Amino acid sequence: MTEQTASSGIDPNSVRKVIQVKAPQAVVARILEGDGKASPAQRRAAFNNTGLGEPLSTLIDKVARHANRVTDDDIDGARASGLSEDQIFEIVVCAAIGQATRQYDTALAALEGATRKE
Numbered sequence: 001m002t003e004q005t006a007s008s009g010i011d012p013n014s015v016r017k018v019i020q021v022k023a024p025q026a027v028v029a030r031i032l033e034g035d036g037k038a039s040p041a042q043r044r045a046a047f048n049n050t051g052l053g054e055p056l057s058t059l060i061d062k063v064a065r066h067a068n069r070v071t072d073d074d075i076d077g078a079r080a081s082g083l084s085e086d087q088i089f090e091i092v093v094c095a096a097i098g099q100a101t102r103q104y105d106t107a108l109a110a111l112e113g114a115t116r117k118e
Helices: 003-008 012-033 040-048 056-065 072-080 085-115
Strands: none
Touching: 012 040, 012 085, 040 056, 040 085, 056 072, 056 085, 072 085
């Protein structure tokens, strides 16, 4: 804790909790509910990695599980299905943030379990 933080009366643990809870929630709300070219249903399905038909399901699964394996052919397939570049970008971002959110939640749960006092 810095001298300034201690003298200001700001509890660093409270600040940490706000950052841990509010910031990720704000990002998720924005990508799922904010304005966009992709429909909210498409963005939500990509975020959850469920309910998308081909070729999007393959692309989104790769983004979520093996991002390094996404190829130009995967993007071309999404484009050939009628999606614009903007829609593909938004859907891919939702998939990536969805996976990151699941990993983050899992890590917090493991940390809580490991540090829980019995």
